[in-house]
Amino acid sequence: MIPDFEVTILGNTSSIPVHGRNHTAQVVRFGQECLLLDCGEGTQIQMRKFKVKSSRISHIFISHLHGDHYLGLMGILSSYNLSKRTKALTIFGPKGLDEIITTQFRWSNTKLTYPLTFVETKPEGLNILLDHPRFTVHSFPLTHRLPTTGYLITEKEGLRNLRKEKLQEKRIPLAAIQSLRNGKDYEDENGNQFLVSDYTLPILPLRSYAYCSDTCFEPKLANYLKNPTLLYHESTFMEMDAARAVVTFHSTAKQAAEMANLLKAKSLLLGHFSSRYVELEEMLNEAKTVFAQSELSEEGKTYSILP
Secondary structure, three states: OOOOEEEEEEEOEOOOOOOOOOOOEEEEEEOOEEEEEEEOOOHHHHHHHOOOOHHHEEEEEOOOOOHHHOOOHHHHHHHHHHOOOOOOEEEEEOOOHHHHHHHHHHHOOOOOOOOEEEEEOOOOOOEEEEEOOOEEEEEEEEOOOOOEEEEEEEEOOOOOOEOHHHHHHOOOOHHHHHHHHOOOOEEOOOOOEEOHHHHEOOOOOOOEEEEEOOOOOOHHHHHOOOOOOEEEEEOOEOHHHHHHHHHHOOOEHHHHHHHHHHHOOOEEEEEOEOOOOOOOHHHHHHHHOOOOOEEEOOOOOEEEOOO
């Protein structure tokens, strides 16, 4: 049985929280592990609203230091302290974020009840940040007005599933089962061979989630992202405001769709919508003319990342 791999959108607007939309934040769950990607203003309120258990979050990843992507962080860290959290927490983010955090805690004379570790991200290259037994998290550079990183969460190959009919045909040694599930052929002391191709089911394609928070259209992303199962790409503007996108180092929905094509993504999730648009259907239509598997991110909605 494959573990659950899903993302819940907590906020999908850009600089100003309007039209019932909130600042960027999303929770990725892989099995029992929960990761928070960005933490805009009001994130902990959104967690409560959508029944996301903030206590389960073990790692937080901040893409850059524009306020709509991190101003909710101190609220969550403070609430953890007030609730007497003891579980360790690691924050990955750009240079300067650690100073912001420590300065606020110093002036409020806050002594944390839990271990807090900060890891500075690099705004260039593909860098591994987290090597979990079941998945990895890498950072990669985005092109924005400040040093900005995206995050790539990639599933690792797990144990293989055995063919039940083969197990019923003859008795298989325990050592052979363990070897086969790890993807290795096995030969017993009598020379009997148990081949992975005969005794296990085909492995499903490994899944991945690519998070591109704020960026202009950047073909160089193809150097870091290959065939993501689900691509989240900012789509701040519609094509009629493409000139504004250039000035602000953002993307249009059509450009996000073009990036999905370039990266050969399986599906595309649009987000980071400008406050100038009340309705978003036309934005979605623009994206779909280029990439049919486009979808608007919706706050409170969970998207499964399927093979």
